[in-house]
Amino acid sequence: MYRVIALDLDGTILNSDKKVSEISKKVLQHLTSKTFKNANGQDVMVLLASGRAPYLVQPVEEEIEIDCNLIGYNGGLCLSTKSEGRSTLFSRSIEYPHMQQIFKYVDENNHFLNVYGESHVYGTSKAELRAKPDIYAKMTGATYKFFDHPYSELSESVAPTKSLIIFEDEQECDSMLEQLKPQFPEVSLVKSNCMTKEHKQFYVEFLQKGVNKGSAIRDFCKAKNISIDQVIAFGDAENDIEMLTEAGHGICLANGADQTKQAANYVSEFTNDQDGVARELIKVFNLPAELFQ
Structure with a gap:
């Protein structure tokens, strides 16, 4: 019955080498081919739902x-498919007064903050913090525009849908998330991460109040006149929790965070490095076993 396959990227459809395996490609292409229909005789579409900026989601597409629909910035922006003109279905930026509060905080506490623009990420050029964006860029493909002035001097024309503080230590990230929540009640804060075989980073993300992947897939379904029950979603991290609970069926991969596993309808026995998404889709859609070869 599922019409929409909502996929997180890092730690889910992407393996530890930040690639989509050939098996995963084969299964997804089969499900979205012109000849395949779901149990209700309907076409199946893929919705890529990531914390990344849309221009960093498109290379995965x-x-x-x-031809996928795209959710970026953990639900802050949703774009239609290329064939539909890649129109904006919805966009929710953080209000500038709230961004000023965030800028003031990171300036005073010497944090590196990603501030997302349309085609690049803004960040401080401070030498002692430079390793953080360098690793982020290596893992995600992001391009930066560095500046020498304080964050608080960024103009009002910079209206990011998301910004985030980068940490190398998960415990520090968890502690900071709890400290920041009461300080920034007018925005949503969420923890996320990005990992490769060589690097790990953890993030406290700032979003417009109420924005998350769960609210985004619900609004996407409204825009497309699709029941939320017809969404099957896959994720691994804490920023996927709302998406997995809102979807008709939410699956957490074996490499997922404990909190995400607890929130999911089902926990796969397979990781992102074991083609967990492809394996579960073959079972759910009752696909030919030879696809996994």
């Missing part, structure tokens, strides 16, 4: 060779 190109890799799997499917």
Whole structure:
């Protein structure tokens, strides 16, 4: 019955090498082919739902060779498919007075803050913090525009849908998240991460109040006139929790965070490095076993 396959990227459809495996490509392409229909005789679409900026989600779309709908910034922005003109279905930026509060905080506490623009990320050029964006860029493909002035001097024309503080230590990130929540009641804060075989980073993300992947897939379904029950979602991290609970069926991969596993309808026995998404889709859609070869 599922019409929408909502996929987180890092730690879910992407393996530890930040690639989509050939098996995953084959399964997703089969499900979205013109000849395949779900149990209700309907076409199936892929919705890529990431904390990344949309321009950093598009390379994954190109890799799997499917025309996808895109959710970026953990639900702050949703774009239609290329064939539909890649129109903006909805966009929710953080209000500038709230961004000023965030800028003041990171300036005073010497944190590195990603501030997302349309095609690049703004960040401080401070030498002692430079390793953080360098690793982030290596893991995600992001391009930066560095500046020498304080964050608080960024103009009002910079209206990010998301910003985030980068940490190398998960415990520090967890502690900071709890400290910041009462200080910033007018925005949403969420923990996320990005990992490769060589690097790990953890993030406290700032979003417009109420924005998350769960609210985004619900609004996407409204825009497309699709029941939320017809969404099957896959994730691994804490920023996927709302998406997995809102979807008709939410699956957490074996490499997922404990909190995400507890929130999911089902926990796969397979990780992102074991083609967990492809394996579960083959079972759910009752696909030919030879697809996994």
